[in-house]
Amino acid sequence: MGSSGFSWKLNDHPKLPKGKIIAVVVLDGWGEANPNQYNCIHVAETPAMDSLKKGAPEKWRLVKAHGKAVGLPTDDDMGNSEVGHNALGAGRIFAQGAKLVDLALASGKIYEGEGFKYIKESFETGTLHLIGLLSDGGVHSRLDQLQLLLKGASEHGAKRIRVHVLTDGRDVLDGTSIGFVETLENDLAKLREKGVDAQIASGGGRMQVTMDRYENDWDVVKRGWDAQVLGEAPHKFKSAVEAVKKLREAPNANDQYLPPFVIVDDNGKPVGPIVDGDAVVTFNFRADRMVMLAKALEYEDFDKFDRVRFPKIRYSGMLQYDGELKLPSHYLVSPPEIDRTSGEYLVHNGVRTFACSETVKFGHVTFFWNGNRSGYFKQEMEEYVEIPSDFGITFNVEPKMKALEIAEKARDAILSRKFDQVRVNLPNSDMVGHTGDIEATIVACKAADDAVKMILDTIEQVGGIYVVTADHGNAEDMVKRNKKGEPLLDKNGNIQILTSHTLQPVPVAIGGPGLAPGVRFREDVPDGGLANVAATVMNLHGFEAPADYESTLIEVVDN
């Protein structure tokens, strides 16, 4: 025990043994909803997941995965991978980035912080650039926060502002970007009336431009860099509204994948490249899809692509995105302090851990799970394996993704008996659900179920335990609904496809031959959420959870 009295040592669970191999399976974007034709999980053949639900009612339940249960501002906020995996791994509910930024903006504290003071130094002679996702999805960013920041920055001295927009269509309906750009243009026009030189300078669809994650495809970040920093893009327009309208006319165009564009003046000159002496803020609060750009903006030594120019700027993130890398080093709002995660406790108590997913979700079961911290806690106790994702495609063309490969890695890790916990994220239902392709999402759900089966079979073989859950809903409802729950139609009478996550609860199932007799879900945690899973897993490893963790979902009854 250190001088502070803190100790990593967990108490033994009074009834549950140690030493069982536990598979922790997170199905990404797998919620529970009414069975109907837009519920791809229902339509798909999913015998493994069905048997968990039907097999043992005291070992299957639903938990909340959205809103306040995962630290989001309101219960109208759908869940997402960051907050979901944070809650699963940390066992407590932390006010998340969305909420912390709301508070900092409302109180005005954001303008008193180190990060804002730092960028403010550039306002006299330089331009303030704001780069981020333009929507009200609330997953990576929010339009109303951008609006407040624009107003606040101009009131605090920013004289020249350029916004570099990334269109969404993934956390919000496809086609909504035009409206968001129009709203922003209105705000900027009002700023101009007040004498602030404010304009949109560049843009592009989030999946084409800037917002790659976990270093899957640096070309995405390069395309953004070229437009935002160098002022170069294949498409040039006089206004962003015109840009989005025109680019959406191409066959199969959608908001997520719009190509990069720059806004030019009457002489064809880009209106807002980033140059020496400027300030830059990346206004997404969520980390995963901003870390790569943050590296490009901040690191002197950088070899991921040719930056051509590396302007001397003052850069602040909305938040600090990576607590281990301390990246970026300046930020407007302090991130949630997600400390003492279950993963860290467990390695300190001898639990050897294996974690695996494919690139696009790799950081979810490692970085997010560990409280937005990259790297190992104790390298000799842990192994994290990343299976390279396909890149340059939309996942509806390969809906099986790497589910089989992930399951095989989990199988091998379990059979090696080198690990006590084998944790995976199966990405299919989420990544394919985001494409809005219902047929492909059905294939995706089946592929994830096949992977679950392989892992459960392996657990059976070694006498282990499984915990199967999800981080939020997605594939279980693929249509936008009205308040009565009826599908909404567009003006041509077609249903409006829902590419985003949902507000639905997610399943948690426990079982396996290693599960002690008498273990079942408690009935006195009816409002349980994802944060209750960590204590549950600790119990199954034979430990009591720390006192301040959300309560366990299980009890052991004598039979």
Ligand SMILES: O=C(O)[C@H](O)COP(=O)(O)O
């Ligand atoms: O980043 C994304 O792909 C979406 O905005 C959210 O999906 P995720 O939270 O499942 O990653």
Ligand SMILES: [Mn+2]
């Ligand atoms: Mn997810």
Ligand SMILES: [Mn+2]
């Ligand atoms: Mn998702």
